[in-house]
Amino acid sequence: MASRRVLLGARVTMVLVTLVAVLSFTTGVVKIGTTGVDESVAAYVPEDLERAAGFTGALTGFLMLGSVLGLRRGLRVAWYSTVLLLPVTAVQGLAQSSVASTPLIALSLLSIPFVLLNYRRFDRQIDLSTTQLAATAALLGTMVYGTAGTYRLSEDFNNVETILDAVYYTIVTASTVGYGDAIPTTQQARLFSISVLILGVASFTLALGSLLGPAIEARFAQALGTMTERQLELLEDHVIVLGYGDLTEPIIDELDGTVPFVVITPDQEAAAELNARDIAVLSADPSDEAPLQRASIEDARAVVAATNNDANDALAILTAKSLNADIRVVAGATDRENVEKLRRAGADTVISPAVIGGHLLVESALGDENVETVADQLLDSSGGSAAGE
Missing domain, CATH: 3.40.50.720 (NAD(P)-binding Rossmann-like Domain)
Incomplete structure (x- = not known):
């Protein structure tokens, strides 16, 4: 029973999910920018999906690794994300059609029942502090503000025509990357861009601080032996x-x-x-x-x-x-x-070590040199003389 529980346990589940994550990332990197789907499924895979399968597969691999970290902490939300991502990796494996696609599909499908069977093992809720909640809200709010404003002022920008363009501009501005391919052309658009830049830097800094701060504290606590949750x-x-x-x-x-x-x-x-x-x-x-x-x-x-x-x-x-x-x-x-x-x-x-020691001393004094055998016999007993009865 114990061996069966270990075989179907959480550790095996996490190993399988980790392998899926690595394979998803590997096949995604291999297929970035390439096309060509197996003839048996080519008729069912749209060309846009075929082209996107590469980088989306790598992205899914990263998301799956994040789920693995959550599973290590026993988080229920990580269990839900894993259940959602496993079918996605299987479908992407079909679309990628590379050397690693077959094992990716097989491991994705194999991992699903293991994850489902270990539902109760991942029951911990996310305990976010007020600072972490505020940082998350600020980051999301900045993204919504930047995307909506950029799209609304799209006529005042070069190369901003769709919602995706607006999301792209908000991310590269808020993260201070600024590729220069989307440029504000009016004073109003420039002032808006400044506000996105300031809010983006502030929200990213707050988010990083709220995440790295507890991690640093955990390192100190671990060094003192006061917290070993991991x-x-x-x-x-x-x-x-x-x-x-x-x-x-x-x-x-x-x-x-x-x-x-x-x-x-x-x-x-x-x-x-x-x-x-x-x-x-x-x-x-x-x-x-x-x-x-x-x-x-x-x-x-x-x-x-x-x-x-x-x-x-x-x-x-x-x-x-x-x-x-x-x-x-x-x-x-x-x-x-x-x-x-x-x-x-x-x-x-x-x-009782005292009783065991007494037995060994007596046996040795009586000439029995094989005291290790006597000790084994005492330790194997569930009570009797070793326990002082």
Whole structure:
């Protein structure tokens, strides 16, 4: 069941969508400015669509990459945009008819059911700040103002005759590119162009600032180990390690490279060190519900409680079980007398390093040199002597 969930999971979906985006961009670049459609579909593809398939395919590839970034954050709007863009890339693949067109069409169609099956995995709403909303409104308002005004004053411009010409002039003016092929010829048109230029520069600057500012803040937060949202996105079939201490490091070494995992610890210095090692970590109290929910406990494989404090372990176990009653919980007991307490808190397996060490010492003292075999037997047991029973 777990392997099937991984096979149909969000990660596979994102890989497929990323491949579609790359192929769409590649075929689009190859077909820019060229014509020639496969004879089997030539009769159904208009010449204008055939010519536009190149640069529109590359543009769709960029849009698809944007959707992939949104999917990585679990955004529902990215899920909707992906569902809309996949049929478009398939149709463009038909129109482009290049070497990469067949795999583009096949991957586009193959990705659709994967995206649909993982609908619930992409349920996060876009949380835009007031500044970001204002920047978006200003940018859109400038584009509408510039396009409508340029088209209305088209007689006062050279080479502006259609709405598309007006959009083109507004973009090249507001972005300060100014190719010079569309020129105002009257004082009124020049004054209007100045207003478009000023509003365009201001709105573009505001938009960039509202986007880059949070990204820079996220970098600082990531360096401090206080925010690792990007690492936690789309976790599934993983292990959640509660706490960080002497017991945790061997656990991390065992999990690293074999099973996806995330560490939750209130120690910010430890979180920063783990983050520097590219280990997914949340700087939070492991007994709180919020960090466990951010770590996708409902989709986790198991929970390991190893805070070096049995009381904190018991509270963290109770919280984990309340959020996912079926999840397997393994706890490390610092004191052997707390083994039963951790079991009553909900731990499925409790390992006491002190008890294990005692067993190994006794076996070694009695002449058994194969202590590693004894340790394996103790660790494989779900309770018994290893747990102090």
